[in-house]
Amino acid sequence: MPAAGVDSQMTLVRTVGEVRAIVAKWRAEGLSLALTPTMGALHEGHLSLVRRAGSLADRTIASIFVNPSQFAPHEDFSSYPRREAEDLALLKAEGCDLVFAPSAEEMYPEGFQTSVSVASISQGLCGASRPHFFGGVATVVCKLLNQVRPDFAVFGEKDYQQLLVIRRMVRDLDMPVEIIGAPIVREEDGLAMSSRNAYLNADERRKAGALNKVLAKMAERLARGDDVGETIHFARTALGDAGVASIDYLEVRNALTLESAGSGALTAPSRIFAAIFLGKTRLIDNWPVEPAWQHAPR
Numbered sequence: 001m002p003a004a005g006v007d008s009q010m011t012l013v014r015t016v017g018e019v020r021a022i023v024a025k026w027r028a029e030g031l032s033l034a035l036t037p038t039m040g041a042l043h044e045g046h047l048s049l050v051r052r053a054g055s056l057a058d059r060t061i062a063s064i065f066v067n068p069s070q071f072a073p074h075e076d077f078s079s080y081p082r083r084e085a086e087d088l089a090l091l092k093a094e095g096c097d098l099v100f101a102p103s104a105e106e107m108y109p110e111g112f113q114t115s116v117s118v119a120s121i122s123q124g125l126c127g128a129s130r131p132h133f134f135g136g137v138a139t140v141v142c143k144l145l146n147q148v149r150p151d152f153a154v155f156g157e158k159d160y161q162q163l164l165v166i167r168r169m170v171r172d173l174d175m176p177v178e179i180i181g182a183p184i185v186r187e188e189d190g191l192a193m194s195s196r197n198a199y200l201n202a203d204e205r206r207k208a209g210a211l212n213k214v215l216a217k218m219a220e221r222l223a224r225g226d227d228v229g230e231t232i233h234f235a236r237t238a239l240g241d242a243g244v245a246s247i248d249y250l251e252v253r254n255a256l257t258l259e260s261a262g263s264g265a266l267t268a269p270s271r272i273f274a275a276i277f278l279g280k281t282r283l284i285d286n287w288p289v290e291p292a293w294q295h296a297p298r
């Protein structure tokens with residue numbers, strides 16, 4: 001695939017039939033394919049996924065689809081940022097080969113009635129406050145993977161629970177694709193990049209910068225063996241002091257299974273998960289914890 005910035009040919013298609021025809025031709029030529037599913041409003045975080053996809057396969061495909069089935073009626077589906085022209089220019093500059101931007105009717109034609117549900121790993125964290133969310137994500141990602149049939153699909157670790165849900169689905173349904181997780185890309189003050197950051201006013205944006213710093217401090221404390229409950233208490237207070245009035249969740253869980261860490265010092269590789277509200281905007285972030293024993297000489 002051409003290097004970033006090279007004036008490559010990029011094709012935009014809107015139907016499953018067109019995607020299948022192009023992909024079939026590439027397959028016949030023996031080319032490998034990597035897909036980056038997105039909901040558009042692309043930022044550097046998405047572009048890092050597209051670059052990762054480009055490093056993995058001969059042809060890079062991105063999808064842009066604001067998936068209605070992963071939004072509850074009271075959520076921001078209608079106001080979710082849509083900037084297709086800018087997104088296409090960004091994808092072209094990254095050397096993306098094919099963009100699939102279907103309509104809602106193309107993805108969910110009349111009579112559509114199937115959904116994919118991934119059980120326990122979808123529960124808790126974002127699944128608790130957004131019970132519809134992972135069913136919608138799993139269903140649309142399953143469809144995209146069936147439509148494109150890529151060798152690789154790349155997802156950001158920013159939505160860590162989503163990444164684990166998708167990995168589980170792919171394993172459980174024997175889908176022939178390798179799921180690649182890519183690291184969170186952060187703003188200068190450490191705020192995890194998100195299309196929803198655009199909703200924040202200046203005051204909320206300043207407060208948002210506290211979240212990653214508090215998570216990093218938590219990780220430090222947990223790594224040296226501090227009690228999980230006490231560390232969460234410390235972090236809640238620190239977030240409150242930084243002006244974050246509403247915490248949806250702040251939890252420490254097993255990094256692979258998402259089981260709750262319980263109390264005392266950590267005994268397994270773990271991850272801190274947080275969701276906060278700043279005004280009406282809900283932001284999520286997560287941070288790995290590497291307990292000291294993981295690095296201890298044997």
Ligand code: PAF
Pocket residue numbers: 037038039065067070137140141159162
């Ligand atoms: O992470 C996202 O942007 C979406 O949840 C995804 C994976 C594109 C499915 O709509």
